[in-house]
Amino acid sequence: MFLAQRRFCFLGNKTEFLKTICSSKILGFSTYSKMSSKLKNAKRIEGLDSNVWVEFTKLAADPSVVNLGQGLPDISPPTYVKEELSKIALVDNLNQYTRGFGSDLGPCPCAADGKTTELNPRPCPFSLESSCLSSVTTAVLTVSGHPSLVKALSCLYEKFYQNQIDPNKEILVTVGAYGSLFNAIQGLIDEGDEVIIIVPFYDCYEPMMRMAGATPVFIPLRSKAVCGKKWSSSDWTLDPQELESKFNSKTKAIILNTPHNPLGKVYTKEELQLIAHLCIKYDTLCISDEVYEWLVYTGNKHLKIATFPGMWERTVTIGSAGKTFSVTGWKLGWSIGPHHLIKHLQTVQQNTIYTCATPLQEALAQALWIDIKRMDDPECYFNSLPKELEVKRDRIVHLLESVGLKPIVPDGGYFIIADVSSIDADLSDMMNNEPYDYKFVKWMTKNKKLAAIPVSAFCNSETKSQFEKFVRFCFIKKDSTLDAAEEIIKTWNRQRSQSGQNV
């Protein structure tokens, strides 16, 4: 042990010691200059570095391009949502870590009689121990989320589930629904597990599964023949025998996405019953990505598979503030499920980011309370947004049809896919080894100044060819954006009729 000296914080014999190391035959100077071979990636991310969005976002970044590609609203979030965040930004103590652990949150503020109860959801501006949080009685072992937010989420979702939802044990607030997917997969999926993914799929499901060492097992949605009526997302279904053939004893989970991105399919009761039946038969988990749950159009109803008999105990249901309130940049999402599943997501959380941003969680809680209290009101954003989007959906269906594309009318969500095979675009100067839709989107962005996303980006390598004639458009865009898209379509049409070609 070397002697310590107060002024020089290092041990005396350093120079001698370094000389010893440096002259060691075992080590030698050559290691200093060699390109290091150890500083390489962990195996878990091998092959996961590419990302469709990076390429296509860059392409659409040109300001002259009308971007109907990436799924982000260019409409303003509702005023009261913005206002809540502005108010919260003035509260000093909401700028520190939230009390992410569970606490007894007292009675629900949305009491039926409308009176303010002793539980006032407004944060006390003078202390973190706000009047809305009564004394702590429950010891919870892991992080769940900002207290007022998990409370609001439990109040909201209890309306849909038979049972009460424990805000501390059955909810976890995450960094977007993306974070919930990650936590669910990291917490519940093991190396060697099989997980069923329905194609097309939101593109992160596959790399997240691979990062967890799981084997994705794919099953495509298939369209039935459509004669005479409009092609709808409901025409795309899973073949029951084919679906059952994908389940076996290694199947740990199935990922369900309803309403579906990119198709816009809203799974029916019968379809969910089939999936539920198989999950129970094969003792499988269900990870249900329901981020677009409020965006369901006339004639359709969003159903939660976790409410089906035998499903609560095996389902993690994921939601998103970004999609609920048109605030994708807040990156807040949540997972809801039984404690024996959620606790593992909570463990992942405490070893990854620990807590999410406090002011955003508080603002989200306040926004939720506003809408929870008026669920039947047309002004409630959960009702007004789908109404607003249905008009935009119908408009874009019409626009795409007018230029010879064959759209599939979505029953939900804010995307629409269209078959582009009728267009004879000259794709000869595009890269040969890319799927047709990648080339088409690049051609359309470059030549028509309209950006979209190729649907084969949502497919695994084997199924890409089944979907390479489809392109996805996002319609949660303000009217002026859709007007600009309309102009492009009209010009495109004129050019087609003038040239007599189908381009």
Add this chain to the structure above:
Amino acid sequence: MARLLQARRLEGTEHNPWVEYVNLANEYKDAVNLGQGFPNFPPPDFALEAFQQAVSGDHMLNQYTSAFGHPPLTKVLASFFGKLLGQELDPLTNVLVTVGAYGALFTAFQALVDEGDEVIIIEPFFDCYEPMTHMAGGHPVFVSLRPSPSQDHQDLDSCSNWQLDATELASKFTPRTKALVLNTPNNPLGKVFCKAELELVASLCQQHDVLCISDEVYQWLIYDTHQHVSIASLPGMWERTLTIGSAGKTFSVTGWKVGWVLGPDNIMKHLRTVHQNSVYHCPTQAQVAVAQCFEREQLLFGQPSSYFVQLPQAMQRCRNHMIHSLQSVGFKPVASQGGYFLTVDISNFKSKMPDLPGAAHEPYDRCFVKWMIKNKGLVAIPVSFFYSGPHQKDFDHYIRFCFVKEEATLRAMDEKLQKWKAKLKL
């Protein structure tokens, strides 16, 4: 469900020792909470204003920004830290914005630590390093900072006396060593590693071709005449170091959860892969605000009105206040050179009250803290939290206080200590 639910990667990561203490602190509402590390004074005005502007400005700031970091933020981080590290930093390839420094650590471990890799962790360590190593399938290898007897028997011990044994450190490196985690200023000790110590670590990392993960969240909280040195700025280290920072600790806004990693592109690209497959985007508005804060600090760098000058000055006063007050009751503080915390030797109490209630084999410091919360109304954190299992018993006579608190809290602490002192005299 009949089958095993959780993934095996969670083994060894489930336990959270903090919960018991957070709950106790909440239960004893009168207790002065000097446990968890966050300021209870407001962030600086310019930070609050920046955030207020970000949330009331352009409505598109409510939407996704660039995945690897909001461009104005990565740009200012690249230019600000480029100067400090002596590197030309590219905002796109050398900077990654993460969900707090916690998220940065996780991303680094997942990107680079493989099954069977060894990770050297210097004890005492910020507690998440160990479970993060396990979750990545790695094996933590611990090496302790140890206090050596102070030469001139001063009343006040300093963490400069806590040192690594160079031979012991060298012996921890094996062909399986993938990374070494460095934390300077250190939590909980408050040690600021000096250049010579960092040169030792650097030479070993280079010899053994090991990555250095340098957690520098407290880099601006430096006291007395000490200097923070980033190991990435030493010769041969940029190419093998990831430097992690935190807006929360930099601007006293822990609730914004904005952190970052700086490093060479060939390593950063792997962190980007993890990032795009885990959180993908970080919240936009907090990033906008942090960018504005750094732009302000860039203009005021080194000047008296810089927050990076004012905050450490103010916190040094808090530290000194706390040292003085704790000494009056028989605690032996180890003067921290940097950071948020004061580690305090409770040997006096251990010899006077050896049998405090607690579970069998529970380290003394944990029993002591629980007793102190319940009976003396002061919350601290047992330092055995920050040690690996086998070593906890050797360091069970230290507890950690956070002094980054407002005046009123320190006065409340004084009241509790005065009552305590009065009882001692009886």
